[in-house]
Amino acid sequence: MNRIDQLFAKKQHNILNIYCTAGYPQLDDTLTVLETLQASGVDMIELGMPFSDPLADGPVIQDSSTQAIKNGMKLSVLFQQLAHFRNHISVPVILMGYLNPVLQYGIENFVKKCAEVGIDGLIIPDLPMAEYEAEYKSLFEQHNLHNIFLVTPETSEARIRKIDSISKGFIYAVSSSSTTGNNKSVDLQQAYFQKLEGMQLSNPVLVGFGIRDKATFTSACEHTNGAIIGTAFVQAIAQPGELSEKITSFVQNVRPIPQQA
Amino acid sequence: MNIAINTSGSAYHVDSKGYFGKFGGAYIPEMLYPNVEELQENYLRIMSEPSFQQEFEALLKDYVGRPSPLYYAKRLSGKYNTNIYLKREDLNHTGAHKVNNTIGQILLAKRLGKKRIIAETGAGQHGVATATVCALMGLECVVYMGKIDIQRQAPNVARMKMLGATVVPATSGSQTLKDATNEAIRDWINNPVDTHYIIGSVVGPHPYPDMVARFQSVISEEIRLQLQEKTGNPLPDYAIACVGGGSNAAGTFFHFMDEPSVKLVAVEAAGKGVDSGFSAATTVLGSLGVIHGSKTLLMQTDDGQIVEPHSISAGLDYPGVGPVHAHLFDSKRGIVMSATDDEALAAAYELTRLEGIIPALESSHALAKLKDINFKPSDVVVVCLSGRGDKDLETYIQHLK
Ligand SMILES: Cc1ncc(COP(=O)(O)O)c(C=O)c1O
Numbered sequence: 001m002n003r004i005d006q007l008f009a010k011k012q013h014n015i016l017n018i019y020c021t022a023g024y025p026q027l028d029d030t031l032t033v034l035e036t037l038q039a040s041g042v043d044m045i046e047l048g049m050p051f052s053d054p055l056a057d058g059p060v061i062q063d064s065s066t067q068a069i070k071n072g073m074k075l076s077v078l079f080q081q082l083a084h085f086r087n088h089i090s091v092p093v094i095l096m097g098y099l100n101p102v103l104q105y106g107i108e109n110f111v112k113k114c115a116e117v118g119i120d121g122l123i124i125p126d127l128p129m130a131e132y133e134a135e136y137k138s139l140f141e142q143h144n145l146h147n148i149f150l151v152t153p154e155t156s157e158a159r160i161r162k163i164d165s166i167s168k169g170f171i172y173a174v175s176s177s178s179t180t181g182n183n184k185s186v187d188l189q190q191a192y193f194q195k196l197e198g199m200q201l202s203n204p205v206l207v208g209f210g211i212r213d214k215a216t217f218t219s220a221c222e223h224t225n226g227a228i229i230g231t232a233f234v235q236a237i238a239q240p241g242e243l244s245e246k247i248t249s250f251v252q253n254v255r256p257i258p259q260q261a
Numbered sequence: 262m263n264i265a266i267n268t269s270g271s272a273y274h275v276d277s278k279g280y281f282g283k284f285g286g287a288y289i290p291e292m293l294y295p296n297v298e299e300l301q302e303n304y305l306r307i308m309s310e311p312s313f314q315q316e317f318e319a320l321l322k323d324y325v326g327r328p329s330p331l332y333y334a335k336r337l338s339g340k341y342n343t344n345i346y347l348k349r350e351d352l353n354h355t356g357a358h359k360v361n362n363t364i365g366q367i368l369l370a371k372r373l374g375k376k377r378i379i380a381e382t383g384a385g386q387h388g389v390a391t392a393t394v395c396a397l398m399g400l401e402c403v404v405y406m407g408k409i410d411i412q413r414q415a416p417n418v419a420r421m422k423m424l425g426a427t428v429v430p431a432t433s434g435s436q437t438l439k440d441a442t443n444e445a446i447r448d449w450i451n452n453p454v455d456t457h458y459i460i461g462s463v464v465g466p467h468p469y470p471d472m473v474a475r476f477q478s479v480i481s482e483e484i485r486l487q488l489q490e491k492t493g494n495p496l497p498d499y500a501i502a503c504v505g506g507g508s509n510a511a512g513t514f515f516h517f518m519d520e521p522s523v524k525l526v527a528v529e530a531a532g533k534g535v536d537s538g539f540s541a542a543t544t545v546l547g548s549l550g551v552i553h554g555s556k557t558l559l560m561q562t563d564d565g566q567i568v569e570p571h572s573i574s575a576g577l578d579y580p581g582v583g584p585v586h587a588h589l590f591d592s593k594r595g596i597v598m599s600a601t602d603d604e605a606l607a608a609a610y611e612l613t614r615l616e617g618i619i620p621a622l623e624s625s626h627a628l629a630k631l632k633d634i635n636f637k638p639s640d641v642v643v644v645c646l647s648g649r650g651d652k653d654l655e656t657y658i659q660h661l662k
Pocket of ligand 1 (some may be wrong): 331357383384385387422450461463503504505506507508509510539575576577621623647648649
């Protein structure tokens, strides 16, 4: 069974998913970040594949991507770093990134490589749903990779239903119509989260964008299965100090006691 | 005048799914989907409404000053021993072809009930043309412009400000057109309900490449009528235009795409030379990928990072090319050439001294290829003079020897 499904099978609430750009702050920090996040009790990890022109991202994640690319991060390097990570990391790991680098790597090669190293899901925000369905769905499924789709407060109910019907793993609910790293109030979005809850979708829902601390995390979890923190985490590990200490204390501040299912 | 609506059956125009051959489509994050879908579902309907067409045509005529003249450049023709006609988009209000598109899109935005307009700009011509129509319609206007371009196109920045627009510097990446486009797209993501994004070229997700081409198609529609009148034949042997994203070229080619006798020549910016590492010659240096929501040819590293281009001309300094041009090139219907910074400068001086017309640096790239094509004395050659050179005077003066 896919590790994302295993997770949701035993735990449906307060799922904490942390995003970090691969190869950031230093090229070889990727594994340290994964290990420390797991040790801090994080339920799931989203690794960013850096891209020069990340349209859906705000300045913080964009700058981390620019730095990671400067550090020498690219898909071939990332797959080398991840070659044996499943020996000691068991939480679900999702790769998030834009379509162009994946196209250049070759989608088929990419999917095979993801399956080989032990990736559980993909978020490619600019891969159109229709194209995924027509050309890549069976390939992804064959390799037990879940493709995660985004929905926003502006997404129509019919489209949410359609997305739910072809999704596996979970649905990524963007908290407000924005790029990553916005400070729009998560509380104001409760009606939208409630609407999603009321739709009784077949997939779990995780909230992302604008989740940055304990208060926003707790608020986002009220009507959903959990939340994703990106920008605030990237900012935290950019501060001076020892990397694993920064990671541990960030996670502790968001969710003090690692919860057991 | 009439906006071209029916293009079905053509191998070179957009298909029902928003593709030009294998290029185009809408590769956008979900946050942009409602906005883009709204345009996809409404643009052709709105553009074909008689009231829309009337308003568009009236503004093109009395506000922009169309039809723009088709000028027989006698001394230039003499020099190249052929018959060269210049399509005088430089004489439009605001000084370039860009205004044809911004008039069309602002009328569309109004019909969609939008209150706020955003745009990206490179040379500043599209920014000025957008700020102009926003002033005309009383809509708020925000223009994103690369920090480097703000420096090298100062007169246009001043014009935008005088017109009441807010000019926001794009400070990421190469700080030029690509980055200004990123920032405009991010603004649109953050303002999904009341804002229309007026893209300035035939780039971006479907329907933009097709929509902008249709608004610019007035260029070739007029050329046909004007050539008929002047030569007795609506078709030239050559239609030549510069290509940044490709909107003036798309407008110049539009009504000739299905006329195989007309050679369509697109001229890209070679910068300091195609192989110099400082170039914007996208079709030569690029490969298939996705940029700004469109599948097209773009300059990129082998791991898919978009490369920062170089051109002396801010309007051509773009690492991608509109999907229609990728398709014209790929299908061999179009001919792609490139002109270096130096060739463009020389061509600008040549036109100025032979004809008394100071062209925009962008347009000078198209003029620069006249020397490289083996014309027959009987050939009829149309060059799109996409804009005037006022904004480039500082660059021109620096190179005055
Ligand atoms: C005068 C002029 N010509 C050409 C261009 C290039 O744009 P396009 O390739 O869309 O015609 C610009 C862009 O700023 C311009 O100002």
